[in-house]
Amino acid sequence: MTRRDTRRPPGHGAISMTTRRGENSLSTKPTLARNDGHAETTGSAIVVGASLAGLMSALTLARTGVEVTLLERSDDSGRTGAALHVEHDLLNRLTGRTRINRRDAIPAGLQTWHSVHDGLRAAARADSRIRLLPNTIVDAAAQNHNDAWVTTRDGRKFHADIVIGADGHRSTIRRHVAPDKPHSEFAGYVIWIGIAQESELRARSWPDGVDFLSSTNGPLLGYPLPAKDGTLTPGRRQLGFAWYDATRNTLLRKSGAIDGSVVQHSLTADQIPEEIYRELGAEARAEFPSPWRDAILDCVNRRAVIGTPISEYVPNNLANGRIALVGDAAHVPTPMTGSGFSASLHDAEALAKAITAHGVKGPAAKLALATYERTRLTDARRLVQSGQQFSRSLARGVAA
Ligand SMILES: Cc1cc2nc3c(=O)[nH]c(=O)nc-3n(C[C@H](O)[C@H](O)[C@H](O)COP(=O)(O)OP(=O)(O)OC[C@H]3O[C@@H](n4cnc5c(N)ncnc54)[C@H](O)[C@@H]3O)c2cc1C
Incomplete structure (x- = not known):
């Protein structure tokens, strides 16, 4: 795209809006002229x-x-x-x-x-x-x-x-x-997502970049993210994870998150059953090294996990x-x-x-x-x- 001059005349242009009964109709036609000589x-x-x-x-x-x-x-x-x-x-x-x-x-x-x-x-x-x-x-x-x-x-x-x-x-x-x-169609798995603060974790070493780990349920992507204030110093950043899981489709169907082959909604933290939180905690302990294990456990303990069924x-x-x-x-x-x-x-x-x-x-x-x-x-x-x-x-x- 070519560079454009984005200076504009005041006012909002050509949207018209009516209520069902045709009231409050608002319609203005824009007459915009660029000040760099090109038509707009x-x-x-x-x-x-x-x-x-x-x-x-x-x-x-x-x-x-x-x-x-x-x-x-x-x-x-x-x-x-x-x-x-x-x-x-x-x-x-x-x-x-x-x-x-x-x-x-x-x-x-x-x-x-x-x-x-x-x-x-x-x-x-x-x-x-x-x-x-x-x-x-x-x-x-x-x-x-x-x-x-x-x-x-x-x-x-x-x-x-x-x-x-x-x-x-x-x-x-x-x-x-x-x-x-x-x-779109359900792809056959959910992703558990969470973000932990490195400062809240007991880990001794921190990742340099994205880690890709495997587990019985599916792969885990772990990624360091800037802290809320933008800090990139290891130990003060955030750790995010996306844990792929193809073993919980029955739960997804029972909860209504999946209907037929269509994804209806994600599972918010309070919609994830206690039993699933317990299982995720145990699986993270058994399958992942620190600091990812710690990040997942921290999110599980705070009940701060979201389950997003994936569609394509x-x-x-x-x-x-x-x-x-x-x-x-x-x-x-x-x-x-x-x-x-x-x-x-x-x-x-x-x-x-x-x-x-x-x-x-x-x-x-x-x-x-x-x-x-x-x-x-x-x-x-x-x-x-x-x-x-x-x-x-x-x-x-x-x-x-
Ligand atoms: C778990 C997960 C992880 C991802 N990870 C990555 C990644 O690592 N890298 C990457 O590039 N992409 C990733 N993506 C994909 C990426 O987030 C999206 O492709 C991108 O954000 C574009 O989303 P969108 O704005 O099209 O849709 P959405 O974010 O779904 O936004 C749709 C918007 O439309 C609104 N809306 C819906 N229906 C209506 C309606 N009827 N009337 C008015 N408003 C409506 C919704 O409220 C929402 O705000 C990931 C997605 C998921 C689910």
């Missing part, structure tokens, strides 16, 4: 889902000049996640801003999901072309020749030139893009007319690929590039989203397929 994309987008893929897409779309309404069902409380590898100059790539002060920057390397999410959300909040609406659950999307829209659980309707589904592995928007293949989705398409998918809504690889986040970044960049080339007003929208699909589909399919052999052998090798 005008138009509007609704992005459904303000997690990592949604925030990154909102930022790249805003950079092209498109006005973005970002709809997120949660209020961002109680969210957690694993660790992500962040590439250099992430915010610069997304926003085009070359001067990002240290306080706002998202450091490169392995980072916690929270720190990346916080950094992206702050960048989105600082961008006046992005309007973020939390506590907004999208139930459906639709389109005609002129525009696209979503309807929300509380009866509102948001219209824009395009709708982007960034609503994760259980995407609602996916059924409007791939009605014949709307669900190989896409056949990424766009349908004015509606497209990015991130886990578009493609779900096993976390073992370590690439879901960077794939979401590539989606966001490809989307913005296609929109810069074609625009989103009128028939251009379909052309832009078809171009986006052409750019990303083969790589997205390959990425998911690259992890499927691992998933199959893990699920096959350990009886549920």
Whole structure:
């Protein structure tokens, strides 16, 4: 993507919103002019889902000049996640801003999901072309020749030139893009995730980098993470783990986390039965060396473990007319690929590039989203397929 000037005129552009009864209609047409002499994309987008893929897409779309309404069902409380590898100059790539002060920057390397999410959300909040609406659950999307829209659980309707589904592995928007293949499929295992503070552990030595260990249940990835204040000094950092486990599928089904072949939800710390905590503790003691054993036991003792059943989705398409998918809504690889986040970044960049080339007003929208699909589909399919052999052998090798 070429460097862009991101200075903007004040005000928010072309989103129109109506209630079910047609009240409170608000519609403004943007007349954006760049002050570096180039034409700027005008138009509007609704992005459904303000997690990592949604925030990154909102930022790249805003950079092209498109006005973005970002709809997120949660209020961002109680969210957690694993660790992500962040590439250099992430915010610069997304926003085009070359001067990002240290306080706002998202450091490169392995980072916690929270720190990346916080950094992206702050960048989105600082961008006046992005309007973020939390506590907004999208139930459906639709389109005609002129525009696209979503309807929300509380009866509102948001219209824009395009709708982007960034609503994760259980995407609602996916059924409007791939009605014949709307669900991702359970891959046959759960990942137990936790983060411990090195200062709370009794270990004598600390890891230099990511450790990969095997166990009867499945592999364990252990990774040192910066402390909350950014410290990288061994003994003062955080230790994260992702423990793959193909032996607990009966529990997942009984708890409703899996229904048929579809993942319904993760097991939050308080949904994990005491018996499972006890078993995980005993297995960690028997199978892993320090400090990973200590990190798992610390999380088990604090009842601070999350169980995420893993699903996979190989896409056949990424766009349908004015509606497209990015991130886990578009493609779900096993976390073992370590690439879901960077794939979401590539989606966001490809989307913005296609929109810069074609625009989103009128028939251009379909052309832009078809171009986006052409750019990303083969790589997205390959990425998911690259992890499927691992998933199959893990699920096959350990009886549920
Ligand atoms: C256990 C685990 C470990 C992982 N480890 C790695 C790793 O090491 N490296 C890596 O690159 N990737 C990893 N990933 C994948 C990576 O986290 C994702 O690919 C990436 O964060 C993109 O996610 P997303 O934003 O597309 O989806 P999500 O994070 O699922 O976000 C979807 C958002 O949409 C919102 N939403 C959903 N439905 C609606 C609706 N109807 N209306 C409004 N909002 C809605 C949700 O509340 C959520 O905020 C891992 C994933 C998991 C599960």
